[in-house]
Amino acid sequence: GIQVEQSPPDLILQEGANSTLRCNFSDSVNNLQWFHQNPWGQLINLFYIPSGTKQNGRLSATTVATERYSLLYISSSQTTDSGVYFCAVGRGRDDKIIFGKGTRLHILP
């Protein structure tokens, strides 16, 4: 099956810093999402981005489908950005969606 690798596994930053999280996948996909899991365990949709670039406030994401990776950028980090960021991919309507192991982000005040 498709493999999803996220890096780095852990990231500790000072408030105000910028960060880049990476998601590599082993096969062509037509479904890619980024999620943020908050400290209460709720998974929050950040981006649905099987290709291209999107921005939402301080967050943006780029997926280069031909090279099988996606990047999530967080600018001017805030302590509320702390949590685990997951990438999830799938190959289509009849295919399950697989998650990476996540990047645990700690933003220090």
Next chain:
Amino acid sequence: GAGVSQSPSNKVTEKGKDVELRCDPISGHTALYWYRQSLGQGLEFLIYFQGNSAPDKSGLPSDRFSAERTGGSVSTLTIQRTQQEDSAVYLCASSWPGTGIYEQYFGPGTRLTVT
């Protein structure tokens, strides 16, 4: 509209008992997924329902686990003869791939503790 709901939010059970976990997807969503998340770990795929197609059960860890989806809507995940290693948060998600967009929406999860 309402999001994905799951019940119960917490379940404590004794080893060897059976448990049923419920998921109500977003109305109209034809795809439904179950995942399991152990403490501090990622999401482990369990089972995927898409419309009237046969479910993808490839992630179920043993034959003690089963799931049904009645009427293309509500789903129940059943764990028989629970073991301590079954303790985890069980997450349900739904999506509507009708337009070729497969964006998942997650419920709040059921925290299962087996004592």
